[in-house]
Amino acid sequence: MEKITSPYKWGMVIDLDRCTGCGACVVACQAENNVAICEKKEIAEGRNMHWLRIERFWVGEYPDIRVRFLPVLCQHCHDAPCEPVCPVYASYHNPDGLNGQVYNRCVGTRYCGNNCPYAVRVFNFHDHEHAWPSPLENQLSPDITVRSRGVMEKCSFCIQRIRRVKEDAKAEGRMIKDGEVQPACVQTCPTEAMVFGNIADPRSRVSRLSRSPRRFRLLENLGTHPSIYYLKGGGREHV
Amino acid sequence: MSEPEHALAAKSAVQLNDEMLSSMRTPTWRWYGLAFFLGAVVAWGISAFTYQMMTDLSVTGLDRPVMWGIYIANFVFWVGLSHSGTMVSAILRLSQANWRRPILRAAEAMTVFSITVAGLFPVIHLGRNWVVYYFMPYPNQRGLWPNFRSPLLWDATAITTYIIGSSLFLYLGMLPDLAVVRDRASGWRKKIYAILAMGWRGTAREWVVFRKASTLMAALIIPVAVSVHSIVAWDFSVTVVPGWHSTIFPPYFVIGAITSGVAAVITLMIIIRRVFHLEEYLTPLHFDNMGKLLLVICLLWAYAYFVEVQTTWYAHEPIEWEVWSFMAGKYTPFLILMLISNAVLPIFALCFKKIRRSVKAMLVITVLINIAMFIERYLIIVPSLSHKNMPFIWGSYSPSWVELSVTAAAFCGFTLMYVLFAKFFPMVAVTDVRELGVRHSDIRLGRTEVHTISEEE
Amino acid sequence: METLGIFKDVETATRAVDGLVKAGFSEETITSLTSAPYPDGVIVKTDQRTWFRWMSMAGGIFGACAGFLLAAGTAYVYPVQTGDKPIIAYFPTGIVTYELTMLFSMLGAIVGMFVEMKLPPRKERPYDPAIADGFIGISVSVSAGDQTNRAESLLKESGALRITREETP
Numbered sequence: 001m002e003k004i005t006s007p008y009k010w011g012m013v014i015d016l017d018r019c020t021g022c023g024a025c026v027v028a029c030q031a032e033n034n035v036a037i038c039e040k041k042e043i044a045e046g047r048n049m050h051w052l053r054i055e056r057f058w059v060g061e062y063p064d065i066r067v068r069f070l071p072v073l074c075q076h077c078h079d080a081p082c083e084p085v086c087p088v089y090a091s092y093h094n095p096d097g098l099n100g101q102v103y104n105r106c107v108g109t110r111y112c113g114n115n116c117p118y119a120v121r122v123f124n125f126h127d128h129e130h131a132w133p134s135p136l137e138n139q140l141s142p143d144i145t146v147r148s149r150g151v152m153e154k155c156s157f158c159i160q161r162i163r164r165v166k167e168d169a170k171a172e173g174r175m176i177k178d179g180e181v182q183p184a185c186v187q188t189c190p191t192e193a194m195v196f197g198n199i200a201d202p203r204s205r206v207s208r209l210s211r212s213p214r215r216f217r218l219l220e221n222l223g224t225h226p227s228i229y230y231l232k233g234g235g236r237e238h239v
Numbered sequence: 240m241s242e243p244e245h246a247l248a249a250k251s252a253v254q255l256n257d258e259m260l261s262s263m264r265t266p267t268w269r270w271y272g273l274a275f276f277l278g279a280v281v282a283w284g285i286s287a288f289t290y291q292m293m294t295d296l297s298v299t300g301l302d303r304p305v306m307w308g309i310y311i312a313n314f315v316f317w318v319g320l321s322h323s324g325t326m327v328s329a330i331l332r333l334s335q336a337n338w339r340r341p342i343l344r345a346a347e348a349m350t351v352f353s354i355t356v357a358g359l360f361p362v363i364h365l366g367r368n369w370v371v372y373y374f375m376p377y378p379n380q381r382g383l384w385p386n387f388r389s390p391l392l393w394d395a396t397a398i399t400t401y402i403i404g405s406s407l408f409l410y411l412g413m414l415p416d417l418a419v420v421r422d423r424a425s426g427w428r429k430k431i432y433a434i435l436a437m438g439w440r441g442t443a444r445e446w447v448v449f450r451k452a453s454t455l456m457a458a459l460i461i462p463v464a465v466s467v468h469s470i471v472a473w474d475f476s477v478t479v480v481p482g483w484h485s486t487i488f489p490p491y492f493v494i495g496a497i498t499s500g501v502a503a504v505i506t507l508m509i510i511i512r513r514v515f516h517l518e519e520y521l522t523p524l525h526f527d528n529m530g531k532l533l534l535v536i537c538l539l540w541a542y543a544y545f546v547e548v549q550t551t552w553y554a555h556e557p558i559e560w561e562v563w564s565f566m567a568g569k570y571t572p573f574l575i576l577m578l579i580s581n582a583v584l585p586i587f588a589l590c591f592k593k594i595r596r597s598v599k600a601m602l603v604i605t606v607l608i609n610i611a612m613f614i615e616r617y618l619i620i621v622p623s624l625s626h627k628n629m630p631f632i633w634g635s636y637s638p639s640w641v642e643l644s645v646t647a648a649a650f651c652g653f654t655l656m657y658v659l660f661a662k663f664f665p666m667v668a669v670t671d672v673r674e675l676g677v678r679h680s681d682i683r684l685g686r687t688e689v690h691t692i693s694e695e696e
Numbered sequence: 697m698e699t700l701g702i703f704k705d706v707e708t709a710t711r712a713v714d715g716l717v718k719a720g721f722s723e724e725t726i727t728s729l730t731s732a733p734y735p736d737g738v739i740v741k742t743d744q745r746t747w748f749r750w751m752s753m754a755g756g757i758f759g760a761c762a763g764f765l766l767a768a769g770t771a772y773v774y775p776v777q778t779g780d781k782p783i784i785a786y787f788p789t790g791i792v793t794y795e796l797t798m799l800f801s802m803l804g805a806i807v808g809m810f811v812e813m814k815l816p817p818r819k820e821r822p823y824d825p826a827i828a829d830g831f832i833g834i835s836v837s838v839s840a841g842d843q844t845n846r847a848e849s850l851l852k853e854s855g856a857l858r859i860t861r862e863e864t865p
Contacts, residue, residue: 003777042297045297045302046302046303046304046305046634046635047297047302047303048303053631053632055629055631056631057631070631072629072631078780079779079780080778080779081478081479081779083777083778083779084386084388084389084778084779084781085388085389085390085391085477085478086386086389086778087373087374087385087386087389087391087392087395088373088374088385088386089383089384089385089386089774089776089778091778092776092777092778093777093778093779094777095777105373105383106366106367107365107366107367107370107371107373107374108296108365108366108367108368109361109364109365109366109391110301110306110307110366111389111390111391111474113303113304113306114304114306114307114478114480114624115478115479115480117479117480117627117628117629118628118629119303119304119627119628119629119632121303122303123296123303123306123366124295124366125295125296125297125299125301125302126295126297127294127295127297148367149295149296149366149367150295150296150365150366150367150368151366151367152366218629219628219629222479222628224479225780251830252731252732252829252830253829253830255830256828256829256830376766376770382773382774383774384770384771384773384774385770386776386778387766387767387770387771387788387789387792388771388778388781388785388788389788392788392792393788393791393792393795396763396791396792396795396796397795399799400795400796400798400799400802403799403802403803404798404799404802407802407803407806408802411806411809415731418731418828419731419828421828422731422825422827422828422829423825423828437810437815437816438815438816438817438821439815440729440821440823440827440833441729441730441731441827441833442727442728442729442835443727443728443730443734443736443739443740443742444727444742444743444813445813445815446730446733446734447736447742447743447744447746448746448748448809448812448813449733449809449813450733451746451748451749452748452805452806452809455749455752455805456802456805456806459752459798459801459802459805460802462798463795463798463799463802466791466794466795466798470791670731670732670733673731673732673830674732674733676732677732677733677734677735678735693735695735695736
C-alpha cells in the first residue's frame with residue numbers, strides 16, 4: 001500500500017491587516033459553490049449555510065472602539081479532527097492536502113461537525129432544494145452538486161477550479177503556475193487580503209507570505225496543523 | 240438463612256410455580272389498557288420520527304454548533320441502563336449471592352430491551368437515515384468499506400455484540416424455566432414453548448452443562464458490558480471538543496451506567512413485586528442488599544464526578560472552565576437536582592437499614608437517580624457543544640416536540656416490551672428460586688435448629 | 697431404551713436409585729430428571745467434566761481473526777487517508793478485534809452447550825410434565841427386553857407413581 005503523493009500542497013494566507021470585512025468573499029463563495037440561500041428564520045436558528053464567515057470582534061471602549069475581522073473557512077487541517085470520525089469515509093484527506101467531503105457518501109451523523117474545533121462545517125438541516133427562487137437556479141454552477149438534506153458540507157478550496165486547472169496543466173504537460181488557480185473568495189477579495197497557492201513550492205507567493213513574522217494559525221495548540229496562515233500586526237495584537 | 244427463604248422453603252413446588260409464574264395468567268382489562276396506552280405513545284413517537292424523516296432535520300432543535308442533542312443523550316442513557324441486567328446478574332451469579340435468585344430474570348430482560356431501544360437512536364438521529372446501510376461492512380461492487388477508525392463503527396460493533404450476547408444470556412437463563420412453562424401450558428402455547436425449551440428435560444447431565452454454561456456466559460458478558468459503555472464514552476472523549484476530551488470518561492460512563500442500571504433494577508423489582516404479588520419472593524432483604532450495592536456505586540459515581548470537576552477547576556484551562564461554568568450557570572436547577580438525586584440523597588439515605596428496607600423510600604430514591612442520570616447525559620453533551628473553541632459560533636439548543644415525542648416513545652416502548660415479556664415469559668427465575676428449596680435444611684446444632692442452605696465447597 | 701419412573705420426593709427417588717444400583721445397574725445408566733438442580737450425588741452421581749468450553753475458545757479464536765480482518769483487512773483493501781492516522785491503526789483494530797472475539801466466544805459457548813447437551817433431541821424421549829411440579833424422575837437407559845423389565849419392576853417396588861417407556865420406533 002503506497003502512499004499517494006502529490007507535488008501540490010494547497011494553502012492559503014489571509015492578511016488580517018488588509019481585510020476590511022466587506023464580505024465579498026462570502027458572497028463569491030456562495031455564488032461559486034451552490035451554497036443555499038437561507039431565510040432569516042434559519043439564520044436566527046443557527047442554521048446558516050455559509051461556508052466562509054467573517055467573525056467580527058469589537059475591541060476597546062467608546063470612543064476608542066476598534067473592530068477586528070477574521071474570515072474563517074475550512075482550515076484544511078493536515079491532522080483534521082473531522083476526518084477519522086466519519087464512519088463512512090465521507091470526510092477524507094486528499095493527497096493535495098485538502099480535506100475532502102464526499103456529499104453522496106455522507107449519512108449525516110454530524111460527528112465531523114462536532115469535532116471540528118473551528119465549527120466551519122455546516123449541515124443541511126433544512127431541505128434546500130428550493131432555496132433558489134426562479135430564475136436564480138440558472139445561476140447554479142454545473143461543476144458542483146446541489147446538496148440534499150441531511151448532508152454535511154464545507155469549504156473545499158474550490159476543488160472544482162483546482163481540478164479544471166489541473167486538467168489544463170496536464171493537457172499541456174506542465175505544472176500549475178503560481179496564481180493560476182484561485183478559489184472564488186481569493187479571486188474576489190478587493191484588497192488581495194487572501195492569497196492561495198502551492199505551499200509545497202517554496203517560491204510561490206503563498207509560501208513566501210506564510211514565512212512572514214506576522215504569521216499565526218488558528219487554535220494551534222490543538223495540533224490540527226491548518227493549511228491557512230493568518231497575518232496580523234507585528235505580533236502586538238492577535239485576534 | 241433469613242425468614243423469607245425459610246417461608247419459601249415451606250411451600251410446595253406447585254405453589255411456588257403458581258406464584259412465581261402468576262404474571263403469565265390471562266390478561267386482565269387493566270393489562271390491555273396499559274398495553275394500549277403504551278402502544279399509543281409508541282405510535283405517536285413513530286409518527287413524529289416519520290415526520291422528521293419525510294421533512295428534514297430542521298424539525299429538531301439541532302443547529303450549529305450543537306449538532307448532537309437529546310437523541311444522543313437518549314442513546315447514552317439507554318446504553319447505560321442496559322448495564323443493569325448483565326452487571327447485576329453476572330456479578331451476583333459469579334459471587335454466588337443467594338439473594339440474586341428472584342431478581343435475575345427481570346434484570347436480564349431489562350438489559351435486552353434497553354440495549355434494543357438504545358440501538359435505534361443512532362439510526363433515528365441520522366441526516367439521511369435511508370442510507371444507514373453505508374455503515375455495514377459488506378463487499379460491494381464499488382469496493383467501499385466503512386471507516387473502523389471512527390468510534391461510531393466501534394459503537395456499531397459493540398452494540399451488536401451486546402445485543403446478541405445479552406439476548407443469549409437471557410435465553411440461557413430462561414431455558415429450564417421455559418421447560419416448566421411448557422409443561423404447564425396447553426395448545427398453541429405449548430408448541431411454542433416446546434420449541435423454545437429445545438427439549439430440555441432436566442437430566443443431571445443437562446444441569447451440569449447448564450450451570451457451567453451460565454457461569455461462563457456471566458464471565459464473558461461482564462467484559463463486553465464494560466467495553467460497550469467505554470466505547471460509547473469514547474464517542475466523546477476521543478474528540479477535541481472541550482469538556483469531552485477527558486480520559487476519565489470511559490470509567491466514569493461505566494460507573495454511571497451501573498448506577499443507572501442498579502437503580503432501574505430496584506425500581507423494576509418494586510413494580511413487579513406490586514403488580515404480580517411477589518411480596519414473598521422480593522423481600523425487604525433483597526432491597527436491603529441491592530441498596531447496599533447501590534450505595535457503593537453511588538459513592539463511586541460521586542467520586543468520579545468530583546474528580547472530573549476538580550481537575551477542570553484546578554488546571555483552569557480557559558475553554559474547559561468556560562464550558563463548565565457555562566453549564567453550571569445556564570442549567571443550575573438541573574445540575575443541583577442531579578447532584579442531590581445522584582449523590583447527596585442516595586449516599587445519605589442508603590446508609591440506613593431502615594431506609595433500604597422500606598420499599599417506598601427505595602422507589603423514590605431510585606427513580607430520582609435515573610432522572611438525574613438522564614440529566615447528566617444531557618449536561619455532558621449539550622453544554623460542551625454549545626461553547627466550543629470559537630466563541631463567535633457559540634450557540635444553544637433546546638429539544639423540539641419531535642425529539643421529545645421520540646424520547647417519550649422510547650420510554651414507553653421499553654415499558655411495553657417489558658409488559659409483553661412479563662406476560663409471555665417467566666418473570667422470576669423459577670427453577671433458580673426452587674433450587675433454594677432443594678438445598679434448604681434445618682440442622683440441629685447444639686441447643687437450637689439452624690436453617691441452612693448447603694453449598695459445595 | 698430409556699425407562700422413566702416418577703417419584704413423589706427425594707427420599708423415594710433416592711431409594712429407587714439405591715435399589716437399582718444394588719441390583720447391578722451401573723450409575724452411568726441412571727440419571728435424574730428434575731426441574732430444580734440438585735447437588736451432585738444427592739440423587740445420582742454424574743460426570744462433572746464438560747467439553748463445550750473448547751467450542752467457546754474456538755469461537756473466540758475465529759472471532760479474533762474475523763475482527764482483525766474486518767478492521768485491519770478492510771482498511772488495507774480500501775485505504776483512505778483520514779487525519780494523520782495510519783491506515784491500519786492499532787487502537788481501532790484492537791477494539792473491533794476484541795468485540796468480535798467476545799461475540800463469537802459467547803456464540804460458541806451457547807452452541808457448544810447445546811451440542812454437549814444433545815439438544816434439541818433427534819428422537820422423542822420419555823418425559824412427564826409432573827416433573828415441572830416438583831416430582832422427580834429416575835430414568836434408566838438399558839437395552840430393551842429383560843433389562844428394561846427388571847428396571848421397571850425395581851422402580852415400581854421403590855414407589856414409582858408412573859412408568860413411562862421410550863416409544864419403540
